[in-house]
Each structure stands twice: as structure tokens, then as C-alpha cells.
Amino acid sequence: MNVTIGTDPEFFVKKNGKLSSAHGLVEGSKYSPQEVLGGAVQVDGMALEFNTDPATTKEQFSYNIHQVLSCMRKLVPSEYEFDFSPVAHFGSEYIAAQPDEAKELGCEPDFNAYTGKVNPTPDANGDFRTAAGHIHIGIDRVLTVPEQQKLVILCDLFMGLPSLSWDKDTKRRELYGKAGCFRVKPYGIEYRTLSNAWLKTVKHQEAVFELAVLAAKNLDNFVKIFKLLELTLDIKYTDVRTIIDTSNTYHAENILRVLCSHGYM
Numbered sequence: 001m002n003v004t005i006g007t008d009p010e011f012f013v014k015k016n017g018k019l020s021s022a023h024g025l026v027e028g029s030k031y032s033p034q035e036v037l038g039g040a041v042q043v044d045g046m047a048l049e050f051n052t053d054p055a056t057t058k059e060q061f062s063y064n065i066h067q068v069l070s071c072m073r074k075l076v077p078s079e080y081e082f083d084f085s086p087v088a089h090f091g092s093e094y095i096a097a098q099p100d101e102a103k104e105l106g107c108e109p110d111f112n113a114y115t116g117k118v119n120p121t122p123d124a125n126g127d128f129r130t131a132a133g134h135i136h137i138g139i140d141r142v143l144t145v146p147e148q149q150k151l152v153i154l155c156d157l158f159m160g161l162p163s164l165s166w167d168k169d170t171k172r173r174e175l176y177g178k179a180g181c182f183r184v185k186p187y188g189i190e191y192r193t194l195s196n197a198w199l200k201t202v203k204h205q206e207a208v209f210e211l212a213v214l215a216a217k218n219l220d221n222f223v224k225i226f227k228l229l230e231l232t233l234d235i236k237y238t239d240v241r242t243i244i245d246t247s248n249t250y251h252a253e254n255i256l257r258v259l260c261s262h263g264y265m
């Protein structure tokens with residue numbers, strides 16, 4: 001199986017040390033991203049967003065991120081600093097004063113792999129905004145609907161559970177990022193559970209790449225893996241959803257320990 005990995009993370013900006021809306025800072029938009037080396041850049045509501053070209057190695061994945069961020073840095077006025085926090089507390093009044101297009105949350109529905117249903121639309125009336133670190137997985141075969149859902153659950157297993165150790169934020173899940181969140185893509189799936197926290201170091205960027213590849217390459221082992229977890233820990237695949245949504249690091253660590261000891265990680 002040949003696997004490619006891309007991403008389209010979001011992040012915030014600060015001006016004079018204070019959070020500031022990114023609306024209008026770059027020319028790219030959701031419907032017309034501005035192409036740069038390694039990918040493209042755009043504004044997403046009050047945040048900045050970029051996407052990277054598909055990568056086949058962890059080094060290429062991290063390099064593409066570096067390239068696009070370097071281009072973004074040249075496009076954004078120097079008085080703005082980048083903030084890679086998963087949540088930005090702007091305040092209700094500041095958000096209410098933004099143009100309508102800056103206040104919008106999301107442009108298309110996403111789905112839950114555990115239920116197969118559309119996720120509820122987030123409430124845009126809160127006093128904060130969130131930033132994601134979506135992962136795009138491309139596979140050289142056409143996936144059935146059940147295979148798409150299994151792949152997303154494996155992403156929860158191989159990426160969502162480890163992320164609880166490097167991303168302690170729980171506020172974001174009030175709007176976005178619950179377990180099993182995804183969109184179907186022509187090349188595979190977009191996994192939408194992770195925040196942008198993994199962007200902060202090259203080590204985490206490369207780890208996310210490797211974990212995404214592991215999720216894809218274990219697609220045919222789905223039943224075998226969850227039989228193992230049920231026998232050793234009495235964990236079913238549906239339990240993974242609860243463990244992520246409640247940030248239960250104890251159960252997450254136990255699952256990862258079993259996966260490692262049996263050669264899946």
C-alpha cells in the first residue's frame with residue numbers, strides 16, 4: 001500500500017502581544033487558496049490556514065510545513081506574530097465586531113466514523129475560536145464506506161490517543177475535534193480530530209506523519225487489533241471514542257502499551 005500524508009492546519013496571530021483577527025492578512029481564501037512553495041495559504045475565519053503538498057516521507061512532510069510557513073511569514077506584516085495555540089479567547093465583543101465572513105465556523109459538514117452521521121454544526125456565538133491540525137491520508141486504492149470509517153477509527157487509535165500526551169487542551173472539543181471526526185476525499189480521508197498542537201516541533205510533526213502511515217497500513221488488521229485490545233484490556237473500538245473525548249490518558253497509555261508490545265507501533 002502506498003500512502004501519502006498532507007495537512008491543513010490553522011493558527012492565530014497576535015499584534016503587540018494581543019490576539020488579533022487574521023481576517024484580510026493574506027489574499028488566499030477557502031475557495032481560492034494562494035499557492036506558495038510546498039502548498040498554499042489562506043484566511044480561515046479569524047485564523048490563518050495553510051495546506052501542504054502530499055508527502056511520502058516524514059522529512060518531506062516536515063519540510064513542506066517549513067516551506068509554507070516561511071512563505072506565510074513573508075506575506076503577513078511583520079508586526080504580527082504567529083500563535084500555535086489550539087484555542088484563542090478573543091472575547092464575545094471582539095468576535096461580534098468582526099465581518100460576517102470572519103465569524104463563520106466551517107464551510108462543509110463533517111462526519112463521525114462511529115455513527116456514520118453528520119456532526120452537529122458548532123455554535124459560532126461563543127467567546128473563543130479553535131485551531132485544528134487536520135491530517136489528509138491518501139491511499140492508492142478505493143475505500144468502501146466501512147473501510148473509510150475503520151481508517152478514521154484507526155487514526156483515533158494511532159494519532160488521537162497519543163495526542164492526549166502532547167495536547168492537554170480540552171476546550172477545543174466544545175466546538176471541534178471530537179473523536180472520529182472526518183471528511184471523505186477523492187484520495188482517501190481527512191482526519192479532523194487533532195488540534196494544531198503537533199505543529200510546534202519537528203519531532204511532533206514527524207511523529208504525526210509516522211502515526212498516520214501506521215493507521216493506514218493497519219487497515220487490514222482492524223479486526224485483529226481490536227480483538228487483541230478486547231482480550232487484554234476489555235476495550236472495544238467504540239471505547240476509543242470515549243477515551244479521546246474525555247481525555248482519559250490512563251486508558252490511552254494502556255492501549256498504546258499493548259499496541260507497542262505486540263508490534264503494531
